[in-house]
Amino acid sequence: ADTRGVTGTSVIIGSHTDLSGPLASWGVPATNGARMRFDDQNAAGGVHGRKIDFKVEDTQYQVPLTVRATNRLVQRDNVFAIILGAGTAQSMASYEITDKLGIPNVFPLSAARSMAYPTHPLHVSYFVSYQDQAVGAIRYFHETAGIKSVCLQTQSSEYGEEVTEGVTQGVEAHGLTLAMVGTHRTTETEFAGVATAIRNANCDLIYLGTTGRDTIALYTTLRQLGVTVPIVGNMVSYLPVVAKAAGGAMEGLYVVSPVADADWTDGDAFRTDFITRYRAAFKEEPTVQSQVGWISADLLIKALEAAGPELTEDALMKAIEGISHYTDPFGGPDLSFSADKRFGGNSLTLLQVENSAWAVRQADLPF
Amino acid sequence: MSTLSVQNISVAFGGLRALRDVSFTVEPGQIFAIIGPNGAGKSTIFNAISRIYDVAGGAIRFGDRDLLTLRPDQVVQSGIARTFQNIELFEKATVLQNLLVGCHGRMQRNLLAEFLFLPAVRRGELAARRKVEEVLDLLDLQHLRSERVADLPYGARKNVELARALCAGPKLLLLDEPASGLNPEETTDMSFWLKDIKEELGVTILMVEHDMNLVGRTADRVLALANGEVVAEGTVAQVQADRRVQDAYLGGAA
Amino acid sequence: MRTLFKTSYGFDIDHLVDPGERIRVGLLIAGALALPLVLSGYALSEMAMFLCYALAGLGLMVLTGFSGQVSFGHAAFLGLGAYAQVWFLQRGVPFLVALVLAGLIAGVMGAAVGRAASKMHGFYLAIATLAFAILVETVIGAAVPLTGGHMGVSVPPITLFGYEVQGGWQTYYLYLAVLLFFVWGVANLKRAPTGRAMVAVRDSETSAQSLGVNIARTKITAFFASAFITGVAGGLMAHQLYYLSPETFGLGESLKLLLMIVVGGLGTISGAIIGAVFVTFLPNAIEILRMVLPSGIAHQVGLEPFLFGAIIAGFIIFEPDGLYGRWRKFRLFLETYPYYKRATFTRQKRYLKTGRFR
Amino acid sequence: MQFTDAMHLLVIGLAQGSGYALVALGFVFIYRATEIVNFAHGELMMLGAFAVLTFAELWGLGFWLGAAMGILSLGVFGYALDALVMRRVIGESQSSIFILTVALGVMLKALAGMIWGYTPLVLNVPFQGTVDIGGMVIATNRIAVIIGTVLICIALYLFLGRTRLGLAMQAASQNQLAAYYSRVPVKRLISVIWAIGAMVAATAGVLMAPVTQVSPEITAIGIKALAGAVVGGFGSIPGALLGCLLIGVAEPFLDYTYPPLQGVYAYAIMLVVLLVRPEGLIPQTFRKKV
Amino acid sequence: MTDDILLETRNLETFYGPIMAISGISLKVARESVVTVLGANGAGKTTLLKTISGAIDCKKGQVIFGGAEVQNQPPDRVAARGIGHVPEGREVFPFMSVHENLVVGAWGRHDRDAVARDMEQVFAYFPDLAEKRDQMAGFLSGGQQQMLAIGRAFMGRPKLMILDEPSLGLSPLLTKTIFGIVRRINGEQGVTILLVEQNAHAALQVADHGYVLEVGRVVMEAPGAELIESEDIKEFYLGKADAGVRGERRWKKRKTWR
C-alpha cells in the first residue's frame, strides 16, 4: 500500500510530548509505558509483519516547539499516526497540521473536551473529559452527601477553563450554587488568601482544577484553616507525590480519575512482570501515567491489528471506533469507542488519600 | 545677539548650598571665564544653565528666553551647547557619529520618512555632514574622523567634545575646563581656537578654567567664585589682583 | 585587501557601498530566493518560522540593540500582533491590511509602555516590561470573547488578493519579502537622526540630552518602532503556529528573543538575523548531536534544554560580541590573508565600572 | 473578613514575603558586589533544596547535617561557578552577562531534572506542624522562614556596610580597576561573593521547601523575588526586604479580595510602584555628576 | 648600581588590538627618586603606567620592580608589592563615602593605628576632603575627586607611587600643594615617585630625572635640571617658554628630535 508512513515491514508512529517541561511528570512515564508496549510487540514480530517505529519529539510543553515537532514528525519522519500528544493547546495546534493531511492524531495526553469534541474522524481520546470528571464528582457528592454549594479553584489555563465548564455544568444539573471561583497562575505556591476566601464562602464541596504542587499547597492550607468539607481534585492531581506530601497532611483528599493505579502487590503475573521490567528499563517506579502510555499503545496495536494488513488511516480509525469494552491488564475501568463516542472512558474512579497513599473509594462511578 | 544673564541663582544639595545668590551677565561676543577653587560651584553653574540641576531660586535668561522653563533637551534649541568636565562622549561610536549627534537639534525628524529614507532625509544628512566637516576642519580633527572615541587619548577627546558642541551651531558655548589634560602647546592651540570661534563664528563663550595662562590670553571678563559665592568680577588683571582670589585660588603670587 | 576611495559624503550614507559587501548581500538574497528549489516542505516551514523570529528579533534589536532599553517582555508584542492578526482576519480584513493593523496595535501598546517607562532605566525597565507581558498574557486569557481565552483560537489561512497562499514556498517568499522590507527600513532608520538619537540615549543620557535629544520621546519612538515590527512578526508567526493560546507568548518566549539578539550580536541588523538562525536551528543541531552521542546520554530526558543552555553559555563566554562579531573576524582573516594578525582582536584586560549611574 | 483572618493572612504574607526576600537577598548580594543580575538565582535555590534533600533523605544523614552539607556544597558550587564561568565574562556588556545567567539557569534546571526527575519531592523538615498563637494556627515552617530571613538579612547588611571585606566588595563592583590598584583581590573576592550568594539561595530553598515542595519548577519563585527586589530598589538590602514583604503581604489580601487573579498581583504592584517611583522605593541608581 | 633601581622597564611593547601604543620603552626609576615622564597627547604615557602596574598586558619586555619581574601579573598582586597608582581621570568608588574610599585604600594593611594616622594626614593635606568625609565620592567636584584618588593611593603606603596627571583639574593653588606633597612624601617617607604630568614646568621642578615620550618611544631622557634647559622642552612642554618663543605665532616649530 502507499499509505503514508507504512511500508511492508514497518509503520511509523509519532508522539510530541513534554519530556523536560512542566508536564514532564506526565510525558516521561507515558512515553516510557508506550515504548515498552511497542518494543514488546516488535519483539513478538510486530503487527501484520510490520515493526512499529516509535518517534518521540520533546516539546517542553510549548506551542511553537510542538508545531515544529509535529512538522518534523509529519514532513520529515512521515508518520502514519500520532499518539499521546501532550497538552491541550499543543495538541490543538498539532491537529491543525495533521487534520489537513488526514493523519490520525489519537489518545492525546489531555482530557480536554476539545481533544475529541466536536467530533472529528481523526481524533479520539482515551480519557473521560475534565468536564465529565467534574460532573461525575459533583453528582456523586450530591447523591451521597447532599451538598448544596460548591467552591472552585483552578489554574488560569485552558485546563482550568475546562474544569470550570464542567463544574458549572454539574452545579446546574443538580440545582446547586457555585459559591466562589478563584484562579491562579500555574507557578503559584502560596494560597492563604484564596483559602481564607474559600473557607469564608462556606461551601459544601471544594473542587480543585489544579495540577500537583498547587494541589498540595492549597489542600494543606485549607485544612489548616479548619475546612472540613470534602475537597476533590481530578485526574491531573492523581500523582503519588500528592498523596505522600507534607508528612501526612494530605489525608482525605479525593480525586476523580478515568484511570486508576494498578494494585502492584496482589501478585498478578502481568503486573509483577511489568513492574520489574519497567524498573529495569527506566530506573524508576511505574506510575499511572506509565499505564496510560502502555494502554494507549495497546489500544493502538489492537486497532492496527483489527485494521488488517491493508493499513490506511481510515481503516485505523474505523478499527478504533470498533473497540468496545476493552479492559486493560492493570485492572482499570473498561473503554469503548464508536462513531460518536469519542471519549473512551465509560466510568470514573473515586480515590482518596489514606495513609499517604491513594485508596479507591468507588470504582465505576458514572458521570 | 543674545545676552546670558544669571540672576541670584542658588543651588542646594540636601543641606549643602553649592551656589548662593550668584549673578553675572555674559555679553554677546565675549569670552567669559569662571575661576575658583575646587568645589566652588563652577560646574554647578553650568549644570544649572543646562537644566541638569534645578535651581532653588533666581533666574537664568538667555536673550529673551527664560531658561528655567525649558527641559534639558530644549536648551540646545535656544542656542546653548556645552562640554563636560569629565568628558561625556559616546564612547563606542566614531568621532564622525558623535559629531552627527551634535547636529541632532537642528535636524528634521519624522519616523516614517526616515524609515523609508525619503530624499528629504538624505538632503538633511548631507547638510549635517557638511556642517560636521566644517567643524572638523576648524579644529584640525580630520584625521580622527573615523576613529572610535574609546581609542582616543584624553586630550583628543577633549577636542572632539568641543567639536561636538560646535556642531550644534550654538550662539553660546559652555566649556568646562577645555584645557585640562592638554599640554602647553595644545593649550596654545586651544587659545587660538577659542578666539577663532569667538571671532569667526561669532559664538559667545562661557568657560571654566584653571589654567590662568589660557584665561589670561583669551578671557574678556573673569568671574571668581569661592564657596558658591561670587568673590570678584572684572578683567583678568583686576581679578588676579584681588587679594581673596590670590589667597583662595592662586596661592599667593600668581 | 581592497581599498575603497570615498568621493562623496554619499559613501558614508548609502547602504552597501563596498562592492564586496554588495556581492555578499546579493548572493545571500539570491540564495534565499533559490532555497525552495532545494528544500523540502518541512525545511521550508522551518524557514518560515525562522523568518518570523528574525523579524521579531529585528524589532527587539531596535529597542535593545539600538536604544539600549532591555525588554524581558517582548513576546507580549508578538502575542498582541498575532491575536490582532487573527481577530482582523476573522472579520474579513484583507491579509496585508490586517498585518499593518496588527503592527499598529502592538506599536501603540509599545508606545504606551515606552511612555510609562520613559523614566525607568536599565534593569527596572526590563523587569517592568516583564510585568507588562504577564499582564498582557492575563488579559488575553481573560478576554474570552475577543481572544478565545485559554482555550485558544485557530488561525485562518493567508489569502492574498483572493488567492489562498499555501504553506511551503509561497509562505516562504511572502515572509521573506516582509523581512527584507523591514531590514531595509531599519537600516534606513539607523542612518537617520532618530536612529542616531536612539544610540545616543543608549550610550549617555546626559550627553544626549545636552545635544537636544528628547529622551522620553526617543524612548517612546524606539518602543513604538520595535513593537510595531515585532507585532508584524507576531502576525506572520500566527500562521505558522496554526493555533494561538496565551501561554505561547510567555516569559520563555521573551527570553528567547532577547537571547537571540545577544547571541547574534547586539546593535547590528545582521545580529538579529544570525541570532534567529542560531535559535531556530539549534534544536536541529542538537538532534544531529544526539545521533552521535552514546545512546545512554542521547535519550536522556532534558538533554535538549541542557545542550541549548550549554551552547549559548559557550557562545557568550567565547564570543561575547555575538556571532556577527565572529563573522567579522573571519572576514577580516580572509581579506587580509596571509597578513592576518591574531592580535587584531586580542583584547586588553577589561575592568567593570558601575552601571548605577545614568 | 474577621480580625483573626486578617492577622493570619498578615503572618502568612510576612512569611511568604520573607521567602521572597531570602531569594532576593542572594540576587541583591551578588548584584551589590558584581553588578551582575543573576537570573539563575532561582535555579541556585532549587539546586540547594535538591542538594539538601539528597543529603538528608536519600543519603539518610538527617535534616540538620544534610542541610549543613547541602548549603555548604552550594557554596562550593557558587565559588566554582564564578571561578570557571562568570570570571571569564567580566567586562562584557551587561546584557551578554545577563543572557549567560539565563542560559546557566536553563542548564541547571535541565540538569536537576535529569538527576532528580520532574515530580515534586518532599523534604521532611523538623519544623513541621503548627503552633497556636492566640487562636491563630500557623505552620511552624512559616515562622522558621521569617526568623531565618531576619537573621540572614541583618548579617548580610552588617557584613556589607560594616566590615572591611564588605567595603572591598562594594569597591570592586563600583570600580574594578581602582579596586585592583588598592590591592583588593577582586577575582577571589567575587568568587567568595558567589559562594555566599549561592549559600543564601540554598537556605531559601530549604526554608521554603515545606511550602513549595522540591522540583525543578520551583525556580519560578525567583522571578517574584526579583520583582520584590526591584520594588525595593535593586541593589539595596533593606529595599529588597521592604519590597518583598510588601508584595508578600499584599498578595494574600488581594487574593482574598478578588480570587480570580491570583499570581498577577505581584507584578501589578510592581508596575504601580515603578510608575510612581521609577527607581523603586529606595533608589540605588543616581544621575551621574557631570 | 642595580640595587638602587626600584623599577625598571625593558623594551616594553603594549598593544591595543592591532595598535601598538608603546613600542620598546626602557626606563629606570632609582629608589627614593622622583622621575617624570613627559609627552604629548597620545604619546603612550598612560599606557606605560598601566602596563607597569599590570592593568594591561604587554606583549614584549619586562617590568622589574624591586628585583622581581611583575609584567602581566594581576594588578592587585603588583600593587601588593608596593605600587600605588593614581589613575588618570579620577577613578573613585562613587557610591562610597570619602572615608570608606580611604579605608579601601588601606586594604591589606593591618597596622590600625598607623592607618588612622595616615587618614588624618590625608585630611590634613586636603582639608576639603575632611569637610566631606561622609559624602558620597561620586558627587564630589572634579578636583575633590582627584584629591581623593591621590589620598587613597597614599593610604596604601606604597614604595612606589605612580601618578597619572595628578594636577588634572586642580586649581593653581592645589596644584602647588600637590607638588609640595609629592616632594614631602618623597623626602620624608622615602617614597619613590613616577609622575606623568602635562604641567611640565612643575613636574620638572620636583623631578630628579625625566623622560620624554613621543608616539610610544622614549625620545629624550636626562636629569630634570637638564631637561628644563633644553630648547625643545621649552618650546613644547614648558608653558613659561611659549610666551617668548611662540607667542602669537600660529605655525609650529619642528621638533628637533624627529
Ligand SMILES: Nc1ncnc2c1ncn2[C@@H]1O[C@H](COP(=O)(O)OP(=O)(O)OP(=O)(O)O)[C@@H](O)[C@H]1O
Ligand atoms: N549632584 C550633587 N550632589 C551632591 N553634591 C554635589 C553635587 N554636585 C555638586 N555637588 C557639590 O557641590 C559643590 C560644587 O561642585 P562643583 O562641581 O560645581 O565644583 P567645581 O567648582 O566645578 O569644582 P572643580 O573645579 O573641582 O570641578 C561641591 O562641594 C560638590 O561636592
Ligand SMILES: Nc1ncnc2c1ncn2[C@@H]1O[C@H](COP(=O)(O)OP(=O)(O)OP(=O)(O)O)[C@@H](O)[C@H]1O
Ligand atoms: N583602549 C584603547 N584602545 C585602543 N587604543 C588606545 C586605547 N587607549 C589608548 N589607545 C591609544 O594608545 C595611544 C597612547 O594612549 P595613552 O592614553 O597612553 O596616551 P597618553 O600619553 O596618556 O595621552 P594623554 O596625555 O592624552 O593622556 C594613543 O594613540 C591612543 O589612541
Ligand SMILES: [Mg+2]
Ligand atoms: Mg567642575
Ligand SMILES: [Mg+2]
Ligand atoms: Mg594619559
